[in-house]
Amino acid sequence: MLNFSLMGAGRIGKMHAKFIAAHPKAKLKYIYDVNSQFAEEVAKSTGCSIASSPEEAISADDVDAVLIASATPTHTQFITMAAKAGKAIFCEKPIDLDINKVNECMENIKGINVPIQIGFNRRFDASHAKAQQARIKKEIGELEMVVITSRDPEPPGIDYFLDTAMFILKSKKGVLIHINNSRRAVYGYDQRVEVFGSKGMVISNNQTPTSLERYTSTSTNEKEPIHFFFIERYEQAYRDQFNEFVKCVEDKTKPLVGFEDGRNALIIANAAYESFESGKVIDIKF
Amino acid sequence: MLNFSLMGAGRIGKMHAKFIAAHPKAKLKYIYDVNSQFAEEVAKSTGCSIASSPEEAISADDVDAVLIASATPTHTQFITMAAKAGKAIFCEKPIDLDINKVNECMENIKGINVPIQIGFNRRFDASHAKAQQARIKKEIGELEMVVITSRDPEPPGIDYFLDTAMFILKSKKGVLIHINNSRRAVYGYDQRVEVFGSKGMVISNNQTPTSLERYTSTSTNEKEPIHFFFIERYEQAYRDQFNEFVKCVEDKTKPLVGFEDGRNALIIANAAYESFESGKVIDIKF
């Protein structure tokens, strides 16, 4: 049994509280949120205790793991505290928007050997994962191109992605990667990954809530809009991600997505931004 | 809070045990199964008690509702017992394969006013339900034809459907309905409903486990096989059906799918069989 403290009781925090409650080998012991009403809601629905401070939640003796779903600026601080307290850590992405804070955190926890998993939920999506496997198993031969579409129907929040943007990345081996982003996809949460190689292509395509198709005098094959919110589209991926974390901690194996992956994502995002500002190709060094 | 007795701890029974356990307003009190090992498995995973007889499970004072997922021949007996004990009843389909037993049961429970829901899970599937709504709201104009494909990848079990079969039904208003069944669909659990009217058509189409598409030198648009088992394809429908039952009992409203619907389905199946045997059109009278 893995006892959890949950940091943050907002939309994402509540989703994690549900996963912890549903998992046969996990138990939510403490919830902490600066907003006491949110914390009370989680406490009421799960029966956990409300911690009066981050320290109390993170350092509690009867806690094995800390799940960090609080506001982004608190992440590095909570990671550091949890690592020093010897707890297993699951932290929502991004680690931070400031690479200096991420590097400082990395320094602070150097040498501490606790499992750390960063919340890259898309990697646990069954369709995206099958595309990834097709690449790894060379079903599509040698990888040559990747085209990623990631468009959102929501108004922009505080995030490290630009509003409407396009990027090209080139890997050391010469693989070309295109990413396009938008925050104004009126038809839903458009999430596609196209992986192209010397022997073929796989596409992890969009998913509509139902499989209904309409045929009228003006159109055919009409489906419903794609899922509108990321929690609907990726709920199963979020759940599988959490289950994987519990399994890694129990089996004492290294999580598939670690601190370094989270740091690398920020380095890439920063390079994209620098390229956009300077109009130049930027070398990325991890 | 709705306290349940569950009759039957096989594959379907275990699925229902899970739904009862996961529902915030439901609690599993007793499990009964002639196979004591099955009963123990459910008792262990849910913490419920094992009833030593059907009577004990059904008549217990601390039980509000009976969920019948035992072998088909026991259904009418358990429905009658539960109705006489004043319990709300959810019974898996079919009520029975013998119309005489169904009619006798109907007589026995006549005048007893308890909620009874029959487990027609497909009606709770989001895609099929949207097709149904399109018909009711006349989005497709006047209904003219329905084509139902229901094919299974599993070897035939004891069921009231023929192996490979085709039917045509004609409603009183002249709507034509075609149903085709097979137990040898190697590509998965093929479940399609096509509803055609004067202003258009809606199709509730198949669903693949992921949205991956493959493109190779010999083929394009290739998807995975459809879900293979009915519990995979309809798990959400089974869950929504159970949630609806709990809601009906709590709200004291009539379940959407009652005893009569279950009886009518058997009358239609019998007519199909009679038509098959005699080579004649059969009049169906409910």
Next chain:
Amino acid sequence: MLNFSLMGAGRIGKMHAKFIAAHPKAKLKYIYDVNSQFAEEVAKSTGCSIASSPEEAISADDVDAVLIASATPTHTQFITMAAKAGKAIFCEKPIDLDINKVNECMENIKGINVPIQIGFNRRFDASHAKAQQARIKKEIGELEMVVITSRDPEPPGIDYFLDTAMFILKSKKGVLIHINNSRRAVYGYDQRVEVFGSKGMVISNNQTPTSLERYTSTSTNEKEPIHFFFIERYEQAYRDQFNEFVKCVEDKTKPLVGFEDGRNALIIANAAYESFESGKVIDIKF
């Protein structure tokens, strides 16, 4: 070079005139139509002569082949005349709507060895033909079921199909075949063939005029209506059918679709009608 007389200069006749004109090994010599204006239009666009009677068109010495696209009731008479004149014959479907006239025609031309092809254009459609090949090559294993959807957006004309209708046929080997027809498909000319066997299924699906897909705030994957008229949907099939006829005559091989196929189609249609009227299963004997 194959010299043609064309009987009938209506919509279908004009289409055939175009195919004859475009074929490098065919030449249109005579057109005959009771409507002299129609005949003049074809003569003007192709440079052929106008025959003053069916006899003149059919018996002309410089004519090798007769293409019959006139009104259905004239078909058997023209087939008989052309056969007796020793001409190769292409006749549009149906041969006739009266089986007695078809049988009489069969008697009259018995022993005359000229190529006769009946215009079953669907058999020359590339998609339907690939489905047929998949069946013949046992790609789908043993054939078990066929589901044919044939719906039309046009108001009913004089034809041998019922308006809205459903049929089930059973072959000697036990294969089940379902056909459904409508004349009120507002979304276009809906033509699907689904062939199901022990190792899988092939579907010859619908075709939209373009591959455009629309995504809006209310729908996704929306395509245009399917082709609306049979000449649009099957133009290439009609062309390939004509080319095949020319090839058969030149190569002295038997056409793929002969008089007997046309007669069998009528026998099946009559049996369907009789079944509909009597409410009974009808044995079909060819």
Next chain:
Amino acid sequence: MLNFSLMGAGRIGKMHAKFIAAHPKAKLKYIYDVNSQFAEEVAKSTGCSIASSPEEAISADDVDAVLIASATPTHTQFITMAAKAGKAIFCEKPIDLDINKVNECMENIKGINVPIQIGFNRRFDASHAKAQQARIKKEIGELEMVVITSRDPEPPGIDYFLDTAMFILKSKKGVLIHINNSRRAVYGYDQRVEVFGSKGMVISNNQTPTSLERYTSTSTNEKEPIHFFFIERYEQAYRDQFNEFVKCVEDKTKPLVGFEDGRNALIIANAAYESFESGKVIDIKF
């Protein structure tokens, strides 16, 4: 009647010879090709005369229009000759690979008022054209992004596209455009255009030769490879493009795709190349 001289009798030239022959208002008078065998093939199949020199073909008094489908380096010379001879001009793309030669040609023909159309066949494709119209009519609201996939199954020839390449263009109004190219698409001639705006998206998607779908124990929805060669995929577009040229000359209207469009395409291609070489954003000035 529009009399044509055709320059070039290779694969593309032969396709154009066929279109000229099939057009009711066009006639092929002369063919010229440095390869006399090719010229003879066209002369034989169409009945046209063989010109002994470009001058003879282009300057002939009985010629109204010159169709240039010869090797790229001859294009500017033939355009200049034809313009000076007062002939209408259709020239295959590209005008030339050297912007200096294109500019020189532009100077040489300045002030000469003959219709010039450059062979941008994709613009005449019905699906791409519908996507374009959806943009122009603001069906998708304000244009924000375009994603163009143009991949080829053929080994690279002499062309002005790079082998495997990705580009991003930004219009003056801020619209972002991504193009990706490959010459190693084993699954066929992959040609997709995705147009995204504030009110939705349209996709001009790929087209398979037939509408057959396969369902087996290992896969579903499997279609055939996409058309493999550009003439198969775009034959109708090539034909419509030619018909449009004849119509423009007859109606004395300006062709939709003129010399300037051809020049602009080269300027964009050069900028892409310069950006690739320098790793910098390049300003494009037309």
